Amino acid sequence: xASVFTYAPAPxxxxxxxxxPSYGLxxxxxxxxxxxxxxxxxxxxSTEEVLSEVAQAGEADVERAVQAARKAFAKWSALxxxxxxxxxxxxxxxxxxxxxxxxxxxxxxxxxxxxETRDADLPLVAAHFFYYAGWADKLEHAGFGANPKPLGxxxxxxxxxxxxxxxxxxIAPALATGxxxxxxxxxxxxxxxxxxxxxxxxAGLPKGVVNILPGYGDTGAALVAHPDVNKVAFTGSTAxxxxxxxxxxxxxKKLTLELGGKGANIVFDDAPLDxxxxxxxxxxxxxxxxxxxxxxxxxxQESIQDELLESLKRRLSTLRLGDPLDKNTDIGAINSAxxxxxxxxxxxxxxxxxxxxxxxxxxxxxxxxxxxxxxxTNVTQAHRIARDEIFGPVLSVLTFRTPDEAVAKxxxxxxxxxxxxxxxxxxRILAVAGKLRxxxxxxxxxxxxxxxxxxxxYKESGFGREGxxxxxxxxxxx
Amino acid sequence: MSEKSEQQRLGVFKTYKxxxxxxxxxxxxxxxxxxxxxxxxxLANAPLSSxxxARDAVVAARKAFGAWSGAxAYNRGQILYRIAEMLEGRRDQYVREVADAxxxxxxxxxxxxxxxxxxxxxxxxWTDKIAQVVGGGNPVAGPFFNLSSPEPxxxxxVLAPQESSFLGLVSVVAPVIATGNTAIVVxxxxxxxxxxxxxxxxxxxxxxxxxxxxxxxxxAEIAAPLAAHQDVNAIxxxxxxxxxxxELEIAAADNLKRVxxxxxxxxxxxxxxxxxxxxxxxxxVWHPTGSLGASGSSY
Numbered sequence: 138x139a140s141v142f143t144y145a146p147a148p149x150x151x152x153x154x155x156x157x158p159s160y161g162l163x164x165x166x167x168x169x170x171x172x173x174x175x176x177x178x179x180x181x182x183s184t185e186e187v188l189s190e191v192a193q194a195g196e197a198d199v200e201r202a203v204q205a206a207r208k209a210f211a212k213w214s215a216l217x218x219x220x221x222x223x224x225x226x227x228x229x230x231x232x233x234x235x236x237x238x239x240x241x242x243x244x245x246x247x248x249x250x251x252x253e254t255r256d257a258d259l260p261l262v263a264a265h266f267f268y269y270a271g272w273a274d275k276l277e278h279a280g281f282g283a284n285p286k287p288l289g290x291x292x293x294x295x296x297x298x299x300x301x302x303x304x305x306x307x308i309a310p311a312l313a314t315g316x317x318x319x320x321x322x323x324x325x326x327x328x329x330x331x332x333x334x335x336x337x338x339x340a341g342l343p344k345g346v347v348n349i350l351p352g353y354g355d356t357g358a359a360l361v362a363h364p365d366v367n368k369v370a371f372t373g374s375t376a377x378x379x380x381x382x383x384x385x386x387x388x389x390k391k392l393t394l395e396l397g398g399k400g401a402n403i404v405f406d407d408a409p410l411d412x413x414x415x416x417x418x419x420x421x422x423x424x425x426x427x428x429x430x431x432x433x434x435x436x437x438q439e440s441i442q443d444e445l446l447e448s449l450k451r452r453l454s455t456l457r458l459g460d461p462l463d464k465n466t467d468i469g470a471i472n473s474a475x476x477x478x479x480x481x482x483x484x485x486x487x488x489x490x491x492x493x494x495x496x497x498x499x500x501x502x503x504x505x506x507x508x509x510x511x512x513x514t515n516v517t518q519a520h521r522i523a524r525d526e527i528f529g530p531v532l533s534v535l536t537f538r539t540p541d542e543a544v545a546k547x548x549x550x551x552x553x554x555x556x557x558x559x560x561x562x563x564x565r566i567l568a569v570a571g572k573l574r575x576x577x578x579x580x581x582x583x584x585x586x587x588x589x590x591x592x593x594x595y596k597e598s599g600f601g602r603e604g605x606x607x608x609x610x611x612x613x614x615x
Numbered sequence: 616m617s618e619k620s621e622q623q624r625l626g627v628f629k630t631y632k633x634x635x636x637x638x639x640x641x642x643x644x645x646x647x648x649x650x651x652x653x654x655x656x657x658l659a660n661a662p663l664s665s666x667x668x669a670r671d672a673v674v675a676a677r678k679a680f681g682a683w684s685g686a687x688a689y690n691r692g693q694i695l696y697r698i699a700e701m702l703e704g705r706r707d708q709y710v711r712e713v714a715d716a717x718x719x720x721x722x723x724x725x726x727x728x729x730x731x732x733x734x735x736x737x738x739x740x741w742t743d744k745i746a747q748v749v750g751g752g753n754p755v756a757g758p759f760f761n762l763s764s765p766e767p768x769x770x771x772x773v774l775a776p777q778e779s780s781f782l783g784l785v786s787v788v789a790p791v792i793a794t795g796n797t798a799i800v801v802x803x804x805x806x807x808x809x810x811x812x813x814x815x816x817x818x819x820x821x822x823x824x825x826x827x828x829x830x831x832x833x834x835a836e837i838a839a840p841l842a843a844h845q846d847v848n849a850i851x852x853x854x855x856x857x858x859x860x861x862e863l864e865i866a867a868a869d870n871l872k873r874v875x876x877x878x879x880x881x882x883x884x885x886x887x888x889x890x891x892x893x894x895x896x897x898x899x900v901w902h903p904t905g906s907l908g909a910s911g912s913s914y
Contacts, residue, residue, distance in 0.1 A: 264756065280748065282887075375871070382868035387861025394871065551870075570900045578900045585901050587755035591763050595896050596848070597871045602897050605753055607763065615889070 144457065147464040149251045154242045156328065159190040162198055162351065163334035165205035166344025172197035177353075179327055182248030183461050183470035183505040191327045194350035199319070199359045202348040206290040206317040207365055209345030214287045214315035218274030225270030225313060227340040232263040235336070239329060243301055244461045246328045248470030248506070249424050251462050261586055262305040265604075268588035269309035272609060276314060279606055285613040287315035288391055289367030294357040294381075295330075296373045297323035297472050298427040298528075303372050304330055306592075306603045308347060314612040316368060319348045321360055325473045327351035358384070366390060368612060372429070375526075375552070375597050393601025393611040395429065395593055397526040398554030401547035402432030402583065403569065405540070406441045408559035412581065414448050417532070420557060420583040422456065422510055425471055426530040429598070430555035432583055434523060436543050439536045446514065446534065453510050454497040468530065471506040480508050480529030487513050487522035492533070518549055526552070540565065544572045553595030557583045576602070631661050631807070633668065633831065634814025636675030637824015643667050648832065650808055653718025661807045664832035666840040669799065672828040673844050676770045676797040679825030684767045684795035688743035695739035695793060697820040702732045705816065709781060709809060716780045716806035730883060731785040737885070738789040745794060745891055758904045765895040767795035768873055769848030772841035774834055776853050776882070780806035783882045784813065787853050790890035792826055799828045799847070801838055801854060807831035835859050842866040849873035849894050853880070 159176070161168035175193040180186060194202070213221070232239065239262075240254040247254075276285050291311045295303035300322055311318045322330035330349045337347050350356055354377070361369045361381050371381050372395040385392050402420050404413050420432025437445050461469035471477040488494050492513040499509040508529055516523050516533040523533045537543040547556055556575040558566050566580045576594045579585060586592065591607035593599060601611045631650075632639040646663035662668075683691070702709065706728055714724035750764040771791045776783030780803040791798045802810030814829045830837050834854055842850055842863040849872050852860045860877050867874050875893045 379868045379871060382871060383865045386864035386868065386874075387857070389876075396871075566902065570898075573898075576896065576898060578898060580900060580902045582759070582901055582903050585755075585757070585759060587753065587757065587759075587761070589753040590755050590761050590901075591753070591897050591899050593897065595768075595898075599871065600873055605763065606751075607749075607897055 144465045146460070148460060148462045149241055149244075149464060151241055151245065151462060154238045154245070156189050156242070156245070160327070160331045160351070161192045162194050162202070163331065163347070163349040164198065164202045165348065166338070168334070171195055172201070177324065179246060179325065181245050182325075182472050183502070185504050188245060189328060191331070191351045194321070194352040194356045196359045198350060199356065199363055202319045202350055203290055203292070203360075203363050203365050205345040206319050206348055209343060210289055210317045213317055213343060213346050216315075218276060221313060221315065222270045222273035224340055224342055225266050225273060225309065228336055228342070229263050229266035229270060231336050231339050232259070232266060236260070236263065239301060239332060241462065242332060243329050244469070246326050247297065247300060248461055248472055250466040250469040251464055252466065253424060258299055258302050261588070262301050265302070265305040265588040266309045269313040272310075273313040276609065276613070279609050281610060281613050281615040285314070285615055288612060288614055289316060290365060291316045291318045291368040291370060291612065292360040292363060292366040293318055293320040293370045294360065294373065295320065295322055297326040298424060298429070300326040301329040301333065304333055306372070307370050310603070310608045311368075311612050312346065314609055316612050317346045319350060319360060319366070321350050321352055321357045324351070324353045361385065370611060371395070375599075378599055391611070393603075394599035395601070395603060396597065396599040398429045398431065398552045398594065398598050399434060399524065399526055399550045400430055400432045400555035400557065400575070401434045401436050402557035403436045403543045403547060403559065404438065404441070404445060405560035405562070405565065406438040407561050409561060409581070410441070410445060410448060413445070413559040414452050416557060416559060416581070416583040417449060418452055418456070421532045422468060422530050423584050425469060425508070427472060427476070427528050428584070429526075430577060430584065432555065432557050433527060433532060435532055435534045436537050436546055437534060438543075439538050442536050449512070450495065450497070453512065456497070456510055458499055458507065458509065459502060468510060471508050471529065474506055476528065477506040477508060480527055480531065483522060483525060483527045484511060484531055487516075487520060487533070490520045490522070492516045492520055492522060518546060524550065540569060544569060548572075548574050551597040554598035555579070629659070631659050631811045631831070633662050633664060634811065634817065634827070634829040635668070635672050636678070636828065637818060639814065642832070643671070650806070652715040658715055659808060661811065661831045664830040664837050666836070668830055669837050669840045670844070672799040672830055673770060673841070673846055675825035675828050676799050677846055679797045679823055680769060683792070683797055683823055683826045686795070688746070691793065691795065692739045692742035694821050695735055695742065695789065698816060698822065699732050699735035699739065701816045701820045702728075702735065706732070708812065712809045712812055713781045716809055717778075727782045731782045734782070734785050734886075735789055738793040741888075741891065742793050745888065745895075748888065749892060749895065750897070753899070758906065760902045760904050761899065763897050763899045765794065765892075766898050768894045768896055769796060770846060771796045771798050771894050772838070772844075772847050772850040773798050773800045774838055774850070774852055774854035775800055775802055775810060776880075777803050777805065777834070779882045781809035781813075783853070784810050786880070786882045786886060787851055787890065788827060790886070791851070791894055794891050794895055796849075796894050797826045799830065799841060801834055801841070802829060802831045803854065804832070804834045838863055839866065842872070843869060845870050847872060849875070851875040851893070852877045
């Protein structure tokens with residue numbers, strides 16, 4: 138095969154972002170050290186360079202932050218909705234102003250390509266705040282009664298795959314409805330949340346309304362278990378989600394969970410193949426496959442399997458893996474050594490169970506955490522790579538003969554977050570979409586997100602919706 | 616006038632049985648327990664359901680889910696209305712059973728039964744409206760059609776309220792099935808007879824077998840396997856006390872069941888839509904809209 142075009146490096150300048158050597162916790166409007174003085178390092182996954190040292194919140198800090206949020210709640214919830222709206226509009230605008238800086242920061246701390254942080258994460262973050270800002274003074278029209286009330290203090294725990302976007306999904310609706318928040322970002326990606334604290338300062342947000350507590354799982358566990366938290370929102374793994382559900386059992390805390398997935402991307406024989414290939418690539422290699430709604434199972438109709446796989450492999454050979462700050466990069470770094478080893482072990486298991494592994498020729502940088510785009514064929518429904526969420530750039534290919542078989546296989550999972558359908562036949566799209574047990578169904582497209590569009594899962598992918606009018610319910614006493 | 620007709624006629628007792636998969640089985644355990652009225656007078660022996668009965672009911676409810684959730688909302692509405700019609704015809708029986716169960720006067724029991732009948736009518740009208748109220752199109756910032764629709768969660772275990780043996784029961788069952796879920800109902804432990812009799816009405820209302828399954832017995836004993844069951848999608852804890860509710864919620868976390876916690880409810884008041892939305896999922900479907908080009912939007 139002829140070699141692909143060679144590209145000159147086109148790196149985005151990291152000079153636009155000024156990362157301090159250390160950061161504190163953000164409690165009651167101030168950056169403070171952890172009560173026990175603990176800190177942890179956050180590294181750039183593409184280089185393993187230490188970016189900064191961050192205070193690690195313990196139980197005493199959780200106590201302080203929840204108290205600050207409780208104190209702030211009385212005034213914040215009593216503000217006219219139109220005033221809360223204006224704070225959120227301010228935040229949305231400042232995010233837009235600082236979006237280049239935040240995109241570079243996010244790429245450094247997370248390892249994802251600048252193309253994605255610049256064109257997907259940051260625009261969606263700003264849009265989410267802008268959208269929920271507009272709801273703050275219109276809640277009585279949202280269909281939750283004439284006078285819907287906030288819940289109180291929201292404890293929110295978010296993952297590392299879309300650090301700032303997940304923050305926006307949590308904080309924007311919480312503040313719009315009049316709650317105050319204590320948010321724990323993931324231990325591998327705390328920086329953008331701490332920059333967000335600075336945005337709250339610039340926006341003049343009253344102190345205590347937003348509190349940010351970097352830390353590990355134990356910090357999150359202390360937060361969700363705190364008796365003065367009224368609302369728990371979590372995005373992350375299904376195993377942790379179940380643990381949280383047990384923790385809040387018997388309390389009056391309202392709970393929403395956005396958990397794992399094993400999305401099926403179903404390609405019928407009449408699908409527009411070139412578009413489908415783009416959709417498959419986007420579905421599983423966007424953000425290195427570290428996406429809960431990834432299309433990690435490709436279900437292809439048997440008659441077009443060879444043609445589709447050939448096309449798909451050709452396309453994968455053109456993907457560029459490398460420096461996430463390079464504007465040409467398609468595949469960035471895996472977020473952490475831990476995640477890389479999880480992906481590696483599941484892929485090894487896939488081979489051991491007899492599936493056939495394929496990757497394009499792909500040079501892996503010598504430092505950092507990387508995994509080449511990988512495709513498995515000869516996969517059965519019993520294989521672990523067809524059942525477990527890999528959360529990496531690994532696609533399992535299965536086949537089907539009839540639409541009924543496609544639906545049965547797509548639904549044969551504990552999860553129910555997303556699915557894709559590729560066919561030119563409208564009635565087939567609607568019939569199949571109707572039978573899929575999944576919260577989001579993308580037909581002839583994939584991985585599309587919008588603040589107005591509710592997102593969330595069926596079954597063990599969690600409950601509650603984020604986005605749209607539906608997303609308000611999670612933060613209202615209804 | 617013969618001597619025979621002067622004699623008091625000996626009444627025919629009813630054997631109260633479970634209602635599972637459209638049939639009326641006894642408990643597979645062969646157990647029964649005594650049900651008494653509010654003054655302690657014996658009314659009947661009710662089946663004392665076992666965990667096996669609970670599991671059988673789950674199988675029946677799962678089997679019924681595809682067709683019931685796939686029925687048109689209009690059809691479900693007519694069937695719920697039919698339930699009200701059937702109840703109306705057997706009003707006297709339910710008034711007697713409710714009066715016995717709850718120690719109410721005939722007239723008080725009458726208004727309770729009337730309210731329960733009216734509740735079926737209320738929910739019958741909801742089946743083809745709830746989707747428009749809680750779903751709808753979303754104006755995404757891009758060339759996409761984007762529609763959110765509610766869908767039933769699946770198989771729902773319902774612990775009926777302990778005190779309100781009939782109106783409370785109807786108030787928790789009707790919203791679950793109105794939207795296309797199927798249900799396993801655990802009747803009030805102390806007063807299960809109105810619930811067991813409801814099965815007779817459901818069986819003659821064109822409601823497909825398995826959509827509602829009624830179990831009687833010890834709430835805690837039956838609820839535990841239901842809360843832990845991997846093929847149950849949701850649980851309404853209305854009939855659980857605080858301690859039991861917490862235990863069941865912990866068990867329910869194992870497959871992330873949707874949990875409706877016990878809360879104070881005035882069953883006499885008109886319900887809101889919360890008991891329906893508690894057991895609905897939201898599915899959002901995207902599709903590109905394409906473009907007609909510059910000339911396609913000339914007017």
